Amino acid sequence: MLTLTNISKQIDQRQILKAVSLTVKDGETLCIVGPSGAGKTTLLRIITGLIDYDQGQIQLNQREFRPSRDNLQQGVIGGVFQDFRLFPHLTTLENVMLAPKLTGLLSADEARQQATELLTQLGLEQQAQQYTFQLSGGQKQRVSIARALALKPQILCYDEPTSALDPNLRDSVSQLLLQLKQTGMTQIVVTHDLTFAEQIAAQTYHLAPLQ
Numbered sequence: 001m002l003t004l005t006n007i008s009k010q011i012d013q014r015q016i017l018k019a020v021s022l023t024v025k026d027g028e029t030l031c032i033v034g035p036s037g038a039g040k041t042t043l044l045r046i047i048t049g050l051i052d053y054d055q056g057q058i059q060l061n062q063r064e065f066r067p068s069r070d071n072l073q074q075g076v077i078g079g080v081f082q083d084f085r086l087f088p089h090l091t092t093l094e095n096v097m098l099a100p101k102l103t104g105l106l107s108a109d110e111a112r113q114q115a116t117e118l119l120t121q122l123g124l125e126q127q128a129q130q131y132t133f134q135l136s137g138g139q140k141q142r143v144s145i146a147r148a149l150a151l152k153p154q155i156l157c158y159d160e161p162t163s164a165l166d167p168n169l170r171d172s173v174s175q176l177l178l179q180l181k182q183t184g185m186t187q188i189v190v191t192h193d194l195t196f197a198e199q200i201a202a203q204t205y206h207l208a209p210l211q
């Protein structure tokens with residue numbers, strides 16, 4: 001269970017988040033919705049440890065928890081970001097193998113086997129040997145999810161996972177997130193797409209812009 005209590009954040013002396021409190025229970029999917037500029041991405045960047053917060057407290061499983069970039073690498077909290085952050089000069093398979101191999105979580109053989117399984121699970125077996133610059137937006141999205149899953153996160157966070165996708169692909173992302181929910185994955189999804197939010201989550205947190 002992840003709990004945020006009164007999280008506040010200023011950027012350039014402007015208040016972006018003020019006293020945000022929310023809880024995500026194990027196995028739940030929480031959608032964070034709100035208008036453009038409300039601070040959704042900022043909140044997700046705080047949860048994934050990419051930026052710090054000024055005030056408040058975060059607890060993971062009822063213990064104080066300070067998100068950091070290390071948590072992304074150690075499989076505590078995984079992130080799927082809007083720009084995918086794939087390595088274009090590596091193949092799809094290599095992109096998914098890389099982090100568990102570099103962090104020592106798995107041997108090279110184990111990482112390869114796991115990556116092959118994840119790519120099959122996500123319908124990307126045909127793309128395994130392609131460079132990621134050769135893939136479509138929807139395929140890159142799924143590689144990015146496979147890569148995050150390869151680090152066995154407790155919680156997986158997504159920033160606008162449908163923003164670059166047409167309606168059919170949006171439905172396939174919903175299906176994928178629902179499948180992951182069935183495996184017990186805890187998920188936090190930033191989106192401004194309310195139809196998508198309704199498809200995937202029972203719980204929605206509305207972030208209102210500050211004036």
Ligand SMILES: Nc1ncnc2c1ncn2[C@@H]1O[C@H](COP(=O)(O)OP(=O)(O)OP(=O)(O)O)[C@@H](O)[C@H]1O
Pocket residue numbers: 011012016034035036037038039040041042043192
């Ligand atoms: N690094 C930064 N420097 C300056 N301002 C920033 C920075 N990051 C975010 N902001 C500001 O914080 C506010 C919230 O931005 P954020 O990207 O979190 O909103 P959002 O709700 O995700 O918006 P969108 O739906 O358009 O992506 C915006 O006004 C943005 O300009």
